[in-house]
Amino acid sequence: AQSVSQHNHHVILSEAASLELGCNYSYGGTVNLFWYVQYPGQHLQLLLKYFSGDPLVKGIKGFEAEFIKSKFSFNLRKPSVQWSDTAEYFCAVKSTDSWGKLQFGAGTQVVVTP
Amino acid sequence: NAGVTQTPKFQVLKTGQSMTLQCAQDMNHEYMSWYRQDPGMGLRLIHYSVGAGITDQGEVPNGYNVSRSTTEDFPLRLLSAAPSQTSVYFCASRRGGGPSEQYFGPGTRLTVT
Numbered sequence: 001a002q003s004v005s006q007h008n009h010h011v012i013l014s015e016a017a018s019l020e021l022g023c024n025y026s027y028g029g030t031v032n033l034f035w036y037v038q039y040p041g042q043h044l045q046l047l048l049k050y051f052s053g054d055p056l057v058k059g060i061k062g063f064e065a066e067f068i069k070s071k072f073s074f075n076l077r078k079p080s081v082q083w084s085d086t087a088e089y090f091c092a093v094k095s096t097d098s099w100g101k102l103q104f105g106a107g108t109q110v111v112v113t114p
Numbered sequence: 115n116a117g118v119t120q121t122p123k124f125q126v127l128k129t130g131q132s133m134t135l136q137c138a139q140d141m142n143h144e145y146m147s148w149y150r151q152d153p154g155m156g157l158r159l160i161h162y163s164v165g166a167g168i169t170d171q172g173e174v175p176n177g178y179n180v181s182r183s184t185t186e187d188f189p190l191r192l193l194s195a196a197p198s199q200t201s202v203y204f205c206a207s208r209r210g211g212g213p214s215e216q217y218f219g220p221g222t223r224l225t226v227t
Contacts, residue, residue, distance in 0.1 A: 006156075009154065032213050034215065042220075043204060043218045043219060043221050044157075044204065044218040046215050049215055051213040052213075090157065096213065099164050101147075101172065102147075103159075104149075104156040104157040104158075105156050106155055107156050
């Protein structure tokens with residue numbers, strides 16, 4: 001069975017600071033990897049995804065993530081956060097077979113202070 | 115396209131009542147699923163379907179039923195609501211067969227008293 005671990009449950013930082021959220025997964029096979037964001041009161045939106053190829057993927061709103069296969073990690077980064085980045089961030093993993101189920105981490109609540 | 119739609123947005127039930135949460139998608143996606151979101155636990159899969167007439171259990175299926183009579187619709191039924199089912203419920207869909215992203219509905223906030 002696969003599992004997903006997000007290192008931090010809550011992160012508080014100031015505007016312009018850099019953000020890095022850790023995500024590790026446990027699964028023996030090939031995976032697809034995702035980061036979703038949930039702004040207050042809204043549903044989940046896809047930030048970025050990794051299917052194959054370049055392990056450094058760029059998403060929307062200046063976010064990027066790096067897949068390190070040897071470490072089973074898919075950490076999310078943003079060089080300079082804005083107040084509008086206040087949200088909950090979820091890492092998710094899916095095996096690559098057609099009907100693989102999407103497994104979510106517990107989420108990291110990020111608060112950006114002005 | 116409307117994407118994934120859910121109704122109702124909010125619902126309050128008394129313990130023991132039953133209800134159905136509706137979910138529909140207009141993207142012709144084969145795969146549909148229901149999650150519940152609870153603080154500190156992320157999203158947990160309740161049930162999923164890989165096509166009309168095919169459903170299976172996820173991580174937390176107890177107390178919920180689903181059916182998939184059409185590609186578009188995937189309702190979630192609470193048979194006898196319990197306070198432990200107070201949660202936010204999200205429906206999602208995606209293409210089958212190969213890498214694809216999952217699209218989420220706006221959610222239903224359910225409170226069971």
